[in-house]
Amino acid sequence: MKAVVYNGPKDVSVNTIDDPKIEKPTDVIIRVTTTNICGSDLHMYEGRTSFEKGRVFGHENLGEVIEVGAAVDRIKKGDRVCMPFNVGCGFCENCERGLTGFCLTTNPGTAGAAYGFAEMGPWQGGQAELMRVPYADFNCLKLPEDAKEKEDDYVMLSDIFPTGWHGVELSGFLPGESIAIYGAGPVGLMAAHSAQIRGASQIFVVDSHDDRLKLAEAMGAISIDMRKGDPAQQILDATGGLGTDRGVEAVGYQCCDRHGKERSNYTMNCLVKSTKATGGIGVVGVFIAEDPNAPDDLQKEGKIAFDFGTFWFKGQKIGTGQCNVKHYNRRLMNLIEHGRANPAQIISHRLSLDQAPDAYKHFDERDAGWTKVVLKPGT
Ligand code: NAD
Ligand code: ZN
Structure with a gap:
């Protein structure tokens, strides 16, 4: 599959890498349809972190479930889902209290985990055609009927x-x-x-x-x-x-x-x-x-x-602190579904995955008009 990969400070490229696989029965695989570039990606892009070369960026992800692990109950093939950027387990002391930004299982020893992030666990990002989601029953927010039409609003539930x-x-x-x-x-x-x-x-x-x-x-x-x-x-x-x-x-x-x-x-x-x-x-x-x-x-x-x-x-x-995204998500999703919130209004660019290197450059420079970039793998 194609993915946006870190090569070094201010250097990203779209490479062909191995497809993610179901590794544990609680995983699902998502075909990513919208994935955003975030201001937080710039900490890694600019070389301020220990982000390793070859890692895939992307913690603001939405897509369709294409494969489901044997122990996944709630999430089904074909569901359209948005993933909070925090990777939670759902059963540790912090997740139990709704503090999913501080999960004790997904990044042991440190506070919290995220997809495609330095110092926040091994999880690969979703600026790619496919991504693996662990503890999928917990980490996938199932979207309402109008998920396709309002995809650009719902993807903002992943983080910002x-x-x-x-x-x-x-x-x-x-x-x-x-x-x-x-x-x-x-x-x-x-x-x-x-x-x-x-x-x-x-x-x-x-x-x-x-x-x-x-x-x-x-x-x-x-x-x-x-x-x-x-x-x-x-x-x-x-x-x-x-x-x-x-x-x-x-x-x-x-x-x-x-x-x-x-x-x-x-x-x-x-x-x-x-x-x-x-x-x-x-x-x-x-x-x-x-x-x-x-x-x-x-x-x-x-x-x-x-x-x-x-x-x-x-x-x-x-x-x-980190946002405990899941704590707010259902209520914010309701606001979008019923037309009370429209976070997509800040999107300035809808681009293909191949255009990511150029988009990173413009967003990092805060070039006029580059407010929020959403990438559309598969276009
Ligand atoms: P961004 O870099 O696009 O936006 C920052 C804005 O601040 C820019 O428009 C810049 O012009 C402006 N700015 C710079 N100096 C300023 C100053 N002195 N006073 C006022 N404005 C100033 O990034 P973003 O995507 O909006 O993210 C903002 C921050 O939030 C980043 O640090 C990001 O890592 C963080 N973030 C935190 C969480 C969390 O869970 N806590 C989640 C997502 C992002
Ligand atoms: Zn973000």
Whole structure:
């Protein structure tokens, strides 16, 4: 089969590799019909991780079940399914509590597993014609009747829609409150979409890219262009000096070059500044460790230093971590099925697998108009 394979920093290619096989009776094999490129893939693409050469990318996957292991009960051949990016077992202490992003079986010794991801278990990604899904009865979300027509909406259930929702949840958000979202990439835009659906009174979205800020405005947000000056100050000025009730970090390690050495802690400091005293901050951006190219020693180890003094003095709260996708998925699927959510609105490109190397380059450069790429293997 064809698959998008990592060769080294900023070097991916579409190679022919062996088809995946049923390895355990609880596996299924999926013919992948839609698979997305994610901002998280860029941590590996840019060479910031221990991702091995030859590994297949892709943790945002949807497709049709073509082969079913002998112990799979619920999932049948022909089902259209979306896979949460977390690979869970369903029976460990954490999965039992709904914390599938921290499964103790699929990546023993470390927190959590994902398809096509460094340091998150051996699972191959789905940017390929076929993929193997372990513990398939648990890891496949069976889609409704309209799965084919709304495939581009449902595929967002694999990661960015629940992750955006999770960012809002981690901030402690309640209906009627105001919220500021840093980063108008796919995750930040999904946080804005979630805040809109959940009844935010005011939504601010910070970025420096016109196309992304326009999408945020189309979702009912007030755009904050950080090229025009300190974004936190702009939010304070727009809220009578008080700031917002809640804030979401949807940027992570990469940050605007303008802030040089300060880059990793920059958004955290902005959040502390633009969030009200006693307000809450949800951090879904990934501050990945082991970056050999980081500008200083702290960042090389994935550590950041932010203004904890002000954070403490303002009595703010913080929530962090991987999204437990499965925890949100059924409810978010219902929102899509009944027309209350349409996450596909952020898609900028629908491409074949062969076009992936070019798509990675454009998305990594954040070239104008390249907001969210979905790949369609088999086209
Ligand atoms: P992305 O890189 O496309 O988007 C990030 C956006 O932030 C860009 O538009 C960029 O211009 C903007 N930005 C850069 N510096 C900024 C700053 N200082 N202030 C405001 N905006 C700034 O990526 P994405 O796909 O939207 O993902 C965002 C982050 O979320 C990544 O770190 C990704 O790894 C992470 N993520 C986390 C989870 C989770 O489960 N917690 C899941 C998926 C993605
Ligand atoms: Zn993702």
